[in-house]
Amino acid sequence: xxxxxxxxxxxxxxxxxxxxxxxxxxxxxxxxxxxxxxxxxxxxxxxxxxxxxxxxxxxxxxxxxxxxxxxxxxxxxxxxxxxxxxxxxxxxxxxxxxxxxxxxxxxxxxxxxxxxxxxxxxxxxxxxxxxxxxxxxxxxxxxxxxxxxxxxxxxxxxxxxxxxxxxxxxxxxxxxxxxxxxxxxxxxxxxxxxxxxxxxxxxxxxxxxxxxxxxxxxxxxxxxxxxxxxxxxxxxxxxxxxxxxxxxxxxxxxxxxxxxxxxxxxxxxxxxxxxxxxxxxxxxxxxxxxxxxxxxxxxxxxxxxxxxxxxxxxxxxxxxxxxxxxxxxxxxxxxxxxxxxxxxxxxxxxxxxxxxxxxxxxxxxxxxxxxxxxxxxxxxxxxxxxxxxxxxxxxxxxxxxxxxxxxxxxxxxxxxxxxxxxxxxxxxxxxxxxxxxxxxxxxxxxxxxxxxxxxxxxxxxxxxxxxxxxxxxxxxxxxxxxxxxxxxxxxxxxxxxxxxxxxxxxxxxxxxxxxxxxxxxxxxxxxxxxxxxxxxxxxxxxxxxxxxxxxxxxxxxxxxxxxxxxxxxxxxxxxxxxxxxxxxxxxxxx
Numbered sequence: 001x002x003x004x005x006x007x008x009x010x011x012x013x014x015x016x017x018x019x020x021x022x023x024x025x026x027x028x029x030x031x032x033x034x035x036x037x038x039x040x041x042x043x044x045x046x047x048x049x050x051x052x053x054x055x056x057x058x059x060x061x062x063x064x065x066x067x068x069x070x071x072x073x074x075x076x077x078x079x080x081x082x083x084x085x086x087x088x089x090x091x092x093x094x095x096x097x098x099x100x101x102x103x104x105x106x107x108x109x110x111x112x113x114x115x116x117x118x119x120x121x122x123x124x125x126x127x128x129x130x131x132x133x134x135x136x137x138x139x140x141x142x143x144x145x146x147x148x149x150x151x152x153x154x155x156x157x158x159x160x161x162x163x164x165x166x167x168x169x170x171x172x173x174x175x176x177x178x179x180x181x182x183x184x185x186x187x188x189x190x191x192x193x194x195x196x197x198x199x200x201x202x203x204x205x206x207x208x209x210x211x212x213x214x215x216x217x218x219x220x221x222x223x224x225x226x227x228x229x230x231x232x233x234x235x236x237x238x239x240x241x242x243x244x245x246x247x248x249x250x251x252x253x254x255x256x257x258x259x260x261x262x263x264x265x266x267x268x269x270x271x272x273x274x275x276x277x278x279x280x281x282x283x284x285x286x287x288x289x290x291x292x293x294x295x296x297x298x299x300x301x302x303x304x305x306x307x308x309x310x311x312x313x314x315x316x317x318x319x320x321x322x323x324x325x326x327x328x329x330x331x332x333x334x335x336x337x338x339x340x341x342x343x344x345x346x347x348x349x350x351x352x353x354x355x356x357x358x359x360x361x362x363x364x365x366x367x368x369x370x371x372x373x374x375x376x377x378x379x380x381x382x383x384x385x386x387x388x389x390x391x392x393x394x395x396x397x398x399x400x401x402x403x404x405x406x407x408x409x410x411x412x413x414x415x416x417x418x419x420x421x422x423x424x425x426x427x428x429x430x431x432x433x434x435x436x437x438x439x440x441x442x443x444x445x446x447x448x449x450x451x452x453x454x455x456x457x458x459x460x461x462x463x464x465x466x467x468x469x470x471x472x473x474x475x476x477x478x479x480x481x482x483x484x485x486x487x488x489x490x491x492x493x494x495x496x497x498x499x500x501x502x503x504x505x506x507x508x509x510x511x512x513x514x515x516x517x518x519x520x521x522x523x524x525x526x527x528x529x530x531x532x533x534x535x536x537x538x539x540x541x542x543x544x545x546x547x548x549x550x551x552x553x554x555x556x557x558x559x560x561x562x563x564x565x566x567x568x569x570x571x572x573x574x575x576x577x578x579x580x581x582x583x584x585x586x587x588x589x590x
Contacts, residue, residue: 003109005029008080014046014053015097021085026103028053029080029111031141033121035073042070046081047121049146054088054102055081066108076114076121076141082107129549133563136554148551151262152539156223158261159235162254168219168237173208175201175225180513195580202226204532206449207517209238210489213528214520216240223535233552235484235538238530244472244488247529248273248428251476251484255426263542265424271476273428280398284322284406286432289480290425292418294409296322296402299393302382308370310353314395321395324409325383329390329416330356340392340408347407348400353393357385410480419479421544427477431455434471435502443504448473450499452487459495466502476533478541486531493521 011027030048042057057070062083073079083105093099118135119127123144132139139145160170179186179200186200202208205224212220221237239247252269259265272290279288282295300320303311311321326332341352356364357380368376383391394404413419434454435444444466446452454462458469472488490496496518500510511518536548549555556562576583 002112005080005109005111008082008109010080013050014048015051017053017085017098017101017103019087019101022087022101023084025082025084025106027080027082028055028103030078031114031121032073032075032077032079034075035070037071042067042073044070044073044079046079047141047143049150051097051143053098054093054096055083055105056102057105057108062105062107066105069108069110070105072110074114074116076117076138077110078112078114080109080111081105130557130563133549133555133557136564140553145550148539148543148545149553151543152535152551155258155262155539155542156535158258159223159254162257163219163221163237166219166250168221169217170222171212171217171220172222173202173205173212173224177202177208190579190581192579204234205236206451207514209236209530210451210517210528211520213238213240213489214523214525216526224532233535235533235535236530237532238528240526240528242488242527242529244430244474244529247486247488247531248474251531255476258538259424259542263422263424267424267426271426271428273430275431276429276433276470277431279427279429280402284402284404284409285480286429287475287477287480287482288406288427288429289410289413289419290427291420291423291479292409292413294324294326294412296324296405296409297383298322299379299382302378303375306371306375308353308367310351310367311393311395314397317397319395319397320401321393322401322405323383323391323393324405324412325385326390326392326412326416327386328388329412330358330388332356332390337390340411343411344394344404344408347403349394349396349404352404352408353395355380355385355391355393357387357389357391359387361387421479423479424541425479429475429477430473431470432473432475433467434458434469434473435466437467444502446499446503447471448485448487450503451489451496453490453495454499462498462502472529474531476531478538481537481541482534483537483541484531484533486529488527488529491521491525491527493518493525496521 008027010029014028014030017026017028028046030046033045033047033052036043040058044055044057046053046055057067059067062070081103083103085101086104088100088102117138119125119131119138121138121141123142125132125142140149164170176189176199179188179198186203189199189201191197191199204226205222209220218240219237221235224234224236226232226234239250252271256267256269259267274288276286279286281298282288284296298320299322300315303321304315306312314321337354344352353367354365355368355376358364363376365376371379380391385391392408394401396404433447434452436447437443438445448471453472455470455472461468473485474487475485476483490499497510536551539551540548543551545551554562554564561567
């Protein structure tokens with residue numbers, strides 16, 4: 001039966017007890033990690049969020065009643081112990097922060113008993129994630145998850161302190177906003193006060209932070225929740241009277257502080273910059289991983305006159321031929337090469353051409369019979385191929401080639417164990433295209449959002465060649481992950497109207513969707529720019545986790561459901577009636 005803790009007050013968390021307290025009386029509380037009865041002496045590992053502390057129960061010290069209670073202790077019982085700190089009588093445990101000491105118990109209270117947990121509360125759990133997420137309240141007790149969430153809290157605190165010192169104001173923006181005509185993916189919230197009308201959860205605070213700049217607040221930030229994916233948090237900021245360099249400067253200094261304080265990593269400034277065009281040409285990705293080489297090489301000119309039909313047809317159709325050099329992998333078995341070909345097909349490739357260079361300089365190739373000797377030699381030379389290398393080629397439209405080789409280099413890096421999680425490689429990717437053509441919609445759409453400022457020198461092409469226009473947009477990339485992104489915003493009403501026009505908005509539609517912003521733009525708008533980090537991604541990279549679910553307290557899974565609470569669920573018909581909502585059952589195929 002559970003006992004009261006009345007009259008007790010915890011004096012230390014487990015790892016706050018140190019050798020400096022030897023001889024002192026302490027009161028500690030927590031969960032039983034494990035209990036070992038050695039006959040006459042009971043060893044209990046007590047765990048709280050700080051770590052583990054060994055407790056010793058002997059009848060002569062704690063009395064018969066307390067010793068008998070200690071005999072009943074099981075994993076995950078919650079207990080309070082009073083005792084004295086002493087040096088360990090046995091061997092020091094180098095794996096514990098408290099490995100040189102222990103507490104000799106004088107009293108014990110069992111504050112709560114526990115059933116046997118469905119999985120062990122331990123680091124690096126091998127239990128299936130679905131079961132752990134169903135019992136997330138237990139999973140959150142695991143030391144690695146607790147360290148992740150404590151680090152997350154620390155990063156939030158450091159961020160707030162840094163930005164406050166830089167003159168930013170923390171201002172909350174609404175969580176219930178207007179749904180837009182293009183907001184088909186919005187999470188909708190029905191209004192009880194206005195039956196038949198709905199709010200939307202914001203996909204970002206974009207419009208409101210721009211309005212704060214219009215209102216003269218100069219520098220804003222918040223740790224905002226957004227609905228781009230279930231349970232998504234971002235560090236969001238906006239600055240007035242700035243251009244690209246100003247935004248990048250303050251964020252470089254923020255990142256330097258965070259990674260030094262949290263990861264003890266000295267980030268060298270300035271962070272490398274690379275245009276979007278260069279990133280695509282060299283890495284086939286707008287978020288390139290710089291921890292390894294294997295860069296793409298455009299060999300279209302080298303093979304333009306060859307008779308290999310795969311290369312020839314790609315070039316005739318306006319595409320390109322590009323390759324990567326997997327250095328030292330020329331010995332790769334054909335079975336593994338075939339597996340890479342199948343992997344590439346998942347990204348749109350019809351196949352992969354390859355050259356394996358033997359140690360004696362001869363070739364094994366899938367297409368050598370279609371090439372002249374001098375063409376093969378020129379191709380190998382263009383790829384910097386050496387004995388022992390494996391050269392892989394894709395030929396198609398540029399988009400397909402980039403997707404294929406960009407992902408293939410990452411897959412090879414994973415297979416070759418080149419992706420070290422404590423090797424932080426930062427990069428700014430700049431000058432993104434302002435617009436991209438959507439085959440599905442038959443029109444240009446904004447690559448970022450409709451409020452991004454075009455490069456000044458490219459404004460002249462906005463009507464004649466929209467795809468040529470670059471944006472004052474920038475992403476911060478770390479180890480192949482887009483950690484955040486932002487842009488200089490349009491602050492001139494005429495350019496904003498032109499942007500809506502290029503995107504196919506009628507004036508009526510633009511006013512219906514963004515009328516409140518356009519109204520504000522009539523009253524003096526300062527130049528402004530901003531950036532938002534995916535906070536969960538940042539923490540994931542800092543701790544070396546494989547998923548953001550490892551750094552969010554109560555995450556959803558891929559289908560946006562919560563395995564612990566079973567949300568979403570149907571609601572009482574009376575609630576739907578009050579809101580004027582009818583649920584139409586989905587028709588099932590016979």
